[in-house]
Amino acid sequence: MILPQASSVAANVDDLFNALLALCTLVVVGVFTVMIVFCVKYRRGTAAERTPPRQHLGVELTWTLVPFVLFMGIFGWSVHLWIKLRTPPKDAAPVYVVAKQWMWKVQHPGGQREIDQLHVPVGQPIRLMMTSQDVIHSFYVPAFRVKQDVLPDRYTQLWFTATKAGTYHLFCAEFCGTDHSRMRGRVVAMAAGDYARWLQAHAGVGLAAQGRALFRQLGCSGCHDPRAGVHAPDLDDLYGRTVPLADGSQALADERYLHDAILLPKKQIAAGYEPIMPSFEGRIGEEDVLALVAYLKTRGTQTENDDEHR
Amino acid sequence: MSTVERPAPPRSYLEEGFGLRSWLTTHDHKRIAILYGIGITAFFFLGGLAAALVRLELVTPAGDLVSAETYNKAFTFHGVVMVWFFLIPSIPATLGNFLLPLMIGARDVAFPRLNLFSWYLYIVGGLFTLACLLLGGIDTGWTFYTPFSTMFSNSHVMLAVVGVFIVGFSSIFTGLNFIVTVHTLRAPGMTWMRLPLFVWAMYAVALVMILATPVLAMTLSLIALERLFGVGIFDPALGGDPVLFQHFFWFYSHPAVYIMILPAMGVVSELITHGARRRIFGYQFMVWAIIGIAVVGFLVWGHHMFVAGQSMYASIVFSILSFIIAVPSAIKVFNWTATLYKGDISFDAPMLYALGFVGLFMLGGLTGLFLAATALDVNLTDTYFVVAHFHYIMVGGAVMAYLGGVHYWWPKITGRLYSEAWARFAAILMFFGFNLTFFPQYILGWEGMPRRYHEYLPQYQVWNVLSSAGATILGVSYLLPLLYLGWSLRRGARAGANPWDATGLEWQTPSPPPLHNFAQTPTVTEGPYAYRQ
Numbered sequence: 001m002i003l004p005q006a007s008s009v010a011a012n013v014d015d016l017f018n019a020l021l022a023l024c025t026l027v028v029v030g031v032f033t034v035m036i037v038f039c040v041k042y043r044r045g046t047a048a049e050r051t052p053p054r055q056h057l058g059v060e061l062t063w064t065l066v067p068f069v070l071f072m073g074i075f076g077w078s079v080h081l082w083i084k085l086r087t088p089p090k091d092a093a094p095v096y097v098v099a100k101q102w103m104w105k106v107q108h109p110g111g112q113r114e115i116d117q118l119h120v121p122v123g124q125p126i127r128l129m130m131t132s133q134d135v136i137h138s139f140y141v142p143a144f145r146v147k148q149d150v151l152p153d154r155y156t157q158l159w160f161t162a163t164k165a166g167t168y169h170l171f172c173a174e175f176c177g178t179d180h181s182r183m184r185g186r187v188v189a190m191a192a193g194d195y196a197r198w199l200q201a202h203a204g205v206g207l208a209a210q211g212r213a214l215f216r217q218l219g220c221s222g223c224h225d226p227r228a229g230v231h232a233p234d235l236d237d238l239y240g241r242t243v244p245l246a247d248g249s250q251a252l253a254d255e256r257y258l259h260d261a262i263l264l265p266k267k268q269i270a271a272g273y274e275p276i277m278p279s280f281e282g283r284i285g286e287e288d289v290l291a292l293v294a295y296l297k298t299r300g301t302q303t304e305n306d307d308e309h310r
Numbered sequence: 311m312s313t314v315e316r317p318a319p320p321r322s323y324l325e326e327g328f329g330l331r332s333w334l335t336t337h338d339h340k341r342i343a344i345l346y347g348i349g350i351t352a353f354f355f356l357g358g359l360a361a362a363l364v365r366l367e368l369v370t371p372a373g374d375l376v377s378a379e380t381y382n383k384a385f386t387f388h389g390v391v392m393v394w395f396f397l398i399p400s401i402p403a404t405l406g407n408f409l410l411p412l413m414i415g416a417r418d419v420a421f422p423r424l425n426l427f428s429w430y431l432y433i434v435g436g437l438f439t440l441a442c443l444l445l446g447g448i449d450t451g452w453t454f455y456t457p458f459s460t461m462f463s464n465s466h467v468m469l470a471v472v473g474v475f476i477v478g479f480s481s482i483f484t485g486l487n488f489i490v491t492v493h494t495l496r497a498p499g500m501t502w503m504r505l506p507l508f509v510w511a512m513y514a515v516a517l518v519m520i521l522a523t524p525v526l527a528m529t530l531s532l533i534a535l536e537r538l539f540g541v542g543i544f545d546p547a548l549g550g551d552p553v554l555f556q557h558f559f560w561f562y563s564h565p566a567v568y569i570m571i572l573p574a575m576g577v578v579s580e581l582i583t584h585g586a587r588r589r590i591f592g593y594q595f596m597v598w599a600i601i602g603i604a605v606v607g608f609l610v611w612g613h614h615m616f617v618a619g620q621s622m623y624a625s626i627v628f629s630i631l632s633f634i635i636a637v638p639s640a641i642k643v644f645n646w647t648a649t650l651y652k653g654d655i656s657f658d659a660p661m662l663y664a665l666g667f668v669g670l671f672m673l674g675g676l677t678g679l680f681l682a683a684t685a686l687d688v689n690l691t692d693t694y695f696v697v698a699h700f701h702y703i704m705v706g707g708a709v710m711a712y713l714g715g716v717h718y719w720w721p722k723i724t725g726r727l728y729s730e731a732w733a734r735f736a737a738i739l740m741f742f743g744f745n746l747t748f749f750p751q752y753i754l755g756w757e758g759m760p761r762r763y764h765e766y767l768p769q770y771q772v773w774n775v776l777s778s779a780g781a782t783i784l785g786v787s788y789l790l791p792l793l794y795l796g797w798s799l800r801r802g803a804r805a806g807a808n809p810w811d812a813t814g815l816e817w818q819t820p821s822p823p824p825l826h827n828f829a830q831t832p833t834v835t836e837g838p839y840a841y842r843q
Binding site: 017032044053071077151182281 | 373449450451453455458546547549552586588589592593595617618619626629630633634636637640643645647648650651652653655657665668669672676679680683684685686689691693758760762763765767
């Protein structure tokens with residue numbers, strides 16, 4: 001059984017694996033051969049010549065430095081690939097994943113929801129924004145050679161580009177309790193056209209639109225609306241900006257910052273504002289937070305065109 | 311190495327009292343070593359039973375033999391028991407306790423009472439762990455990852471945590487004892503560069519024990535605080551950070567791997583020099599390799615966390631350090647091989663174990679390179695590749711070396727010989743059984759089978775069946791020594807002081823040694839392994 005190579009990085013990972021495997025095989029065969037030759041030649045009772053060899057500094061240095069140089073070579077190769085594995089391309093499309101004991105819940109920006117399944121288009125880089133509702137899980141697709149732990153109350157990301165249409169296994173790789181081994185699913189990679197049709201067929205209310213509804217429903221707009229009487233930070237164009245904090249430091253307003261600002265508002269207080277925002281920890285789930293974050297990301301120039309502001 | 315005048319053989323340490331009381335109140339390092347030996351043997355077979363249950367379940371892809379809950383508890387129990395109640399105390403607390411004073415020409419360790427106290431701590435810790443098992447077990451995995459262990463698991467986490475906490479102090483005290491002993495009780499002429507490599511290994515491992523184990527104790531205390539009192543340290547719902555736990559845990563648990571393998575390297579250096587009847591090749595390089603491994607071992611913990619949410623750059627630093635620590639391991643393998651060159655090699659059981667160790671350690675060490683390479687680790691971590699890798703090091707390596715050492719020093723410890731034919735047979739059977747059990751797991755891991763899976767995809771079955779078949783052979787090969795060594799205790803021929811015609815101070819005193827080891831403190835005039843040539 002050969003593991004399929006179904007992502008843009010799979011072949012690169014396998015090349016490194018095979019190179020290291022060849023190197024190690026060479027070392028194992030070499031050392032074993034020498035050991036066996038010595039064991040046979042110098043076994044008790046043979047007439048081999050046995051004057052004790054002198055200790056050789058040169059020999060020691062050789063077998064210290066040669067492995068060191070080889071290891072550094074493998075390290076360099078690996079780091080090069082590692083940085084690629086960890087850096088999503090700019091045009092990667094976001095998909096949101098919430099893990100919980102023992103299922104994978106997926107939300108697409110267009111409102112399509114899936115459980116234990118993830119549909120992706122072939123050839124398009126996908127960036128998964130993942131969080132967990134309870135314990136630590138790990139999103140693992142062997143055919144793509146990608147894996148990332150999914151942590152509670154924090155976003156981790158994972159990117160890949162599927163290169164072959166097909167259905168691939170998805171595993172939870174971090175032990176997460178009783179049914180850990182059943183926390184499996186599948187990733188369906190589809191040709192771009194099929195994927196567009198699938199999105200169409202499963203379209204729901206868009207994630208940002210869900211977020212906007214929640215924003216009003218939860219009373220966020222009561223303070224954060226520019227016309228509100230309360231002195232609260234302006235959220236337009238917030239995403240991606242650097243925010244000065246009350247303690248003099250600065251924070252980048254990324255997904256994690258927005259997530260924590262909603263659930264743990266006391267953690268990072270924006271400079272010039274009173275820490276009066278209530279925490280929504282326990283009141284809303286991770287999926288709602290995802291929707292709110294998706295909405296906040298669209299606020300700004302685009303919201304000028306929204307009906308609400310016209 | 312030295313000569314000791316021996317008048318009529320004095321009473322051996324085994325004849326210094328026969329009642330249970332004489333054993334349970336002994337201050338003699340040799341008797342304490344035996345007490346540890348009994349304890350770790352019992353835990354080894356208990357942990358082995360849990361492993362047998364795991365391998366039986368995995369014969370079929372469906373989870374059909376035991377429930378998922380039972381399966382999770384079985385592998386957790388296996389891990390907790392084998393790591394803390396067998397592997398960590400195995401060589402240091404038995405062979406180390408017995409041999410360290412003998413090898414440096416001392417009458418006992420520096421603090422004999424503390425030595426006995428650490429054995430009692432070991433037993434109390436063990437009782438907590440057994441209580442945990444009897445009351446229903448624990449299902450967190452031996453790694454106790456948070457927030458699962460603190461807020462979500464409904465099993466008896468606290469009992470196991472308390473058990474491990476207590477047994478940790480047993481290794482701290484043993485470490486303290488060894489360090490002071492090596493510093494203060496060496497016989498005249500036993501300079502640092504004349505120490506047998508086993509003593510160097512014990513010294514290095516003692517340093518790691520006293521520096522790393524307190525971190526484990528703190529981490530477990532924090533778990534208790536969070537689980538019992540809801541103090542938010544690791545659970546994000548309480549404002550904590552679960553990845554912080556992993557940093558703390560691996561800061562101890564990676565050095566702990568070296569607590570298991572450094573003593574094994576020490577034992578093997580003794581066995582190979584004796585088997586080849588040669589000085590160790592590159593003694594000074596071997597010493598510095600031991601020190602290097604012990605020091606750098608503290609700086610590589612983050613390689614367990616490449617996909618855990620650690621920063622990309624931190625992972626790069628941990629990766630390069632992990633490659634660097636492979637260099638001293640490579641040096642050791644090359645030097646052992648070179649020690650065979652122009653030797654006068656005999657293949658008695660200890661030598662077979664030692665050669666088996668070198669082979670298995672090499673396969674385990676080299677596969678560590680795959681895991682140190684960040685880009686490969688992404689795919690391999692948390693799969694059976696990791697399981698195979700650390701079993702090659704800890705079972706193929708540490709257990710082979712432990713058993714090799716037990717066979718080599720058995721005549722010294724008991725004063726009896728065992729059946730050499732059976733011993734060789736067991737060593738060879740073990741080597742093949744081990745490879746059949748764990749080599750298929752490398753393949754399973756590369757093909758993506760995650761570890762700790764109660765049920766798995768049918769495509770993985772062939773390798774799992776092979777692995778379970780191997781485990782059966784391995785189990786038999788572990789039971790055999792119990793039988794022929796047990797037989798040797800009663801019926802074995804008497805061993806002389808030095809049945810192997812070996813060098814080393816421990817062979818210059820009767821077997822079994824008298825209470826205070828040497829009739830006269832020996833004087834050392836040359837380095838170790840002075841085999842005639």
